[in-house]
Amino acid sequence: MQFSGIPKSLGATVNHFRLRIDQSWEPDWEEFERAVNPKTRLVYVSNPNNPSGSVLSLEAMQRMVRRCEQVGAYLLTDEVYLGAEIACPRTPTFWGMSDRVIVTSGLSKAYGIPGVRIGWIVGPAAVVAECWSQHDYITIGPNKISDAVARVAVRPENREKLYARTRSILQHNLPLMRQWAAGFAGFLTFREPQAGALCLMRYQSPTPSFELCERIRVNPSVLIVPGAHLGLEGYIRVWLGGKPEFLSEGLRRIGVELNAGIRRLNG
Ligand SMILES: Cc1ncc(COP(=O)(O)O)c(C=O)c1O
Structure with a gap:
């Protein structure tokens, strides 16, 4: 921005x-x-x-x-x-x-x-x-x-060692993200990143991305970026870096909120 x-x-x-x-x-x-x-x-x-x-x-x-x-x-x-x-x-x-x-x-x-x-x-x-x-x-x-x-x-x-460290974190975490997104049965889709620690995902709901991310920030206390801030309404941007246990816990928390949203949408 x-x-x-x-x-x-x-x-x-x-x-x-x-x-x-x-x-x-x-x-x-x-x-x-x-x-x-x-x-x-x-x-x-x-x-x-x-x-x-x-x-x-x-x-x-x-x-x-x-x-x-x-x-x-x-x-x-x-x-x-x-x-x-x-x-x-x-x-x-x-x-x-x-x-x-x-x-x-x-x-x-x-x-x-x-x-x-x-x-x-x-x-x-x-x-x-x-x-x-x-x-x-x-x-x-x-x-x-x-x-x-x-x-x-x-x-x-040293540069090559540091790049290798980053790549190994991302290569380890991407399958976690893939598995997590697949667990929403089509609610979330994403084109996998070729590089970097960011995953852009499309979600199937009319809820504006800012509102969705605000709920995720306030309720389970996880910060993700609304697509609206990137000119991409209907998307969220989720970070892929960090320790796997930290990532998994963040994704689990986001999932609780998304599932509640899906239930609200369907019911
Ligand atoms: C494309 C791009 N350039 C630069 C930066 C900022 O980097 P720095 O932390 O070195 O200011 C970011 C941070 O998200 C970024 O995504």
Whole structure:
């Protein structure tokens, strides 16, 4: 939400394009080309994606890059989930595909170290210099302990160990999620994520997603994200990470509330 909210607060006009579930989570290219037009300065895309857990094909990546070059826009690619692939090969980076590409990432997701609050940007030197100056102006500097942890984490040998840890958690938890969703006899359906720790599920009820998630937050005290906050009414987003016993207990609690909702709906 911040990626459209912040530019809007600075007076920018924000156009949206959507990854389409009915098109294997690729954009509708006509919609994409309408959104990315000669007035566009910056295009943002998250790959692997939050909330769908999808990964763009190489052709889709190239098409986005070509369009940005054609209209003279920068392409800001958020690759914070790169390395958290569950069953597919490592996601290719946009970095190096064009001098219009800017990549951001950080330790919060695939590295599994959100607490240190360290991330980075890779881009054309002039863009990075400008961002660096803004960053220094706003934050002065990073926490020195976080900085030391980050320096160890990003060493190539440690990075691969951390990615492997994340993948093994996700590979272990995804079958738990699959089994749990199947227990609702068609009430919940989901396209399994290719990468990342998020499961987007469709539910069969006219109850608005915010109302449903609010009930789940207040009654069994579990926080999940309403699809309405992601432009996807009729969906919920459930987290897949964490210790299996913690996940199972969270899912059990959500299940109690969903079953009560289904009973209310049927009766
Ligand atoms: C796509 C994406 N980028 C960035 C972030 C934020 O990462 P950080 O915790 O490093 O600020 C999130 C967090 O949910 C995310 O989903």
